[in-house]
Amino acid sequence: MLALGKLLELTLAGREPAEKTQLTVEGVRMRWLSEGALEVRPPEARDNGLDLLLSAGIHGNETAPIELLDRLLHDIARGDLKPRARILFLFGNPEAIRKGERFVEQDVNRLFNGRHEQSSGSEALRACELERLAASFFSLPDRDRLHYDLHTAIRGSKIEQFALYPWKEGRQHSRQELARLRAAGMEAVLLQNKPSIVFSSYTYDKLGAESFTLELGKARPFGQNDGVNVSRLETRLKQIIEGSEPALNEVALDGLKLFSVAREIIKHSDNFRLNLPADIENFSELDVGYLLAEDIAQTRWIIEEEGARIIFPNPKVKNGLRAGILIVPTTDENLA
Ligand SMILES: O=C(O)CCC(=O)N[C@@H](CCC(=O)O)C(=O)O
Numbered sequence: 001m002l003a004l005g006k007l008l009e010l011t012l013a014g015r016e017p018a019e020k021t022q023l024t025v026e027g028v029r030m031r032w033l034s035e036g037a038l039e040v041r042p043p044e045a046r047d048n049g050l051d052l053l054l055s056a057g058i059h060g061n062e063t064a065p066i067e068l069l070d071r072l073l074h075d076i077a078r079g080d081l082k083p084r085a086r087i088l089f090l091f092g093n094p095e096a097i098r099k100g101e102r103f104v105e106q107d108v109n110r111l112f113n114g115r116h117e118q119s120s121g122s123e124a125l126r127a128c129e130l131e132r133l134a135a136s137f138f139s140l141p142d143r144d145r146l147h148y149d150l151h152t153a154i155r156g157s158k159i160e161q162f163a164l165y166p167w168k169e170g171r172q173h174s175r176q177e178l179a180r181l182r183a184a185g186m187e188a189v190l191l192q193n194k195p196s197i198v199f200s201s202y203t204y205d206k207l208g209a210e211s212f213t214l215e216l217g218k219a220r221p222f223g224q225n226d227g228v229n230v231s232r233l234e235t236r237l238k239q240i241i242e243g244s245e246p247a248l249n250e251v252a253l254d255g256l257k258l259f260s261v262a263r264e265i266i267k268h269s270d271n272f273r274l275n276l277p278a279d280i281e282n283f284s285e286l287d288v289g290y291l292l293a294e295d296i297a298q299t300r301w302i303i304e305e306e307g308a309r310i311i312f313p314n315p316k317v318k319n320g321l322r323a324g325i326l327i328v329p330t331t332d333e334n335l336a
């Protein structure tokens with residue numbers, strides 16, 4: 001196997017490779033760009049025009065997606081997986097990955113779309129670098145652009161695998177991409193309806209990619225991910241990489257559940273209280289009239305929406321950040 005296939009080992013050790021560029025026997029070029037960043041380029045004659053960005057480890061303790069990218073890289077470096085797509089592999093927050101923590105000082109996934117400029121510290125610098133790497137990767141004209149930012153969640157979930165689809169004014173969500181996600185094992189998609197400061201929103205909004213945050217299960221340490229079944233996603237990613245994807249069922253979306261955001265719960269102060277059990281699962285339903293949260297100045301979050309569910313409830317976030325998302329079921333009528 002080519003040494004550059006061991007990007008994860010290099011990243012965990014905080015080392016630079018001696019050789020920055022290597023070629024497989026089939027002429028696939030692997031190029032180390034920076035810590036946790038590696039570009040894979042097929043030979044020109046085999047290139048199918050897709051630029052695929054695969055990121056994981058934006059949160060350092062979310063190891064199943066990191067292990068998945070590590071396996072794909074090994075397969076490419078051994079010549080077992082023969083890319084027709086150009087790929088950028090990114091391990092988002094190396095320092096946090098080494099520590100096995102979600103973040104060190106601040107959540108990198110709240111620092112995109114300009115937010116890093118209003119901040120300082122190593123994670124703000126990393127968000128800036130990730131934007132630069134993604135922008136340079138997606139700078140070639142006339143190519144398809146796809147970004148999957150892979151995560152696992154803090155808590156269990158009634159719907160185990162789901163995607164979040166960013167939003168941009170005037171741009172419609174793609175039915176074809178939803179069909180692709182369904183084929184990759186996703187059971188639900190949350191269609192966002194406003195701009196955001198996460199990595200997938202940056203590549204969607206500023207770089208014109210089809211971009212998604214994928215949630216694949218519950219976060220566990222390295223080597224303890226048997227409970228996170230990524231086999232359908234892994235198979236689909238290999239097919240996307242090799243340009244051998246079977247046809248998609250766009251008509252029925254094969255039972256994919258769609259949700260939209262009703263409200264984001266923002267924590268404004270240290271007085272913020274979330275009235276949910278600590279072990280509540282993502283997608284738990286909340287009854288109309290339920291007092292979900294309270295904050296300073298008599299702010300009260302009361303459920304008004306029929307069929308409301310909660311995802312990512314987290315009262316420990318810093319003030320000013322999202323402490324949960326209230327979602328409601330939606331239909332496929334506005335898809336492109
Ligand atoms: O489990 C949680 O509370 C958070 C899981 C996680 O890291 N989710 C991402 C979602 C990003 C998005 O909104 O697209 C995050 O919070 O950064």
Ligand SMILES: [Zn+2]
Pocket residue numbers: 058059062151152153
């Ligand atoms: Zn995450």
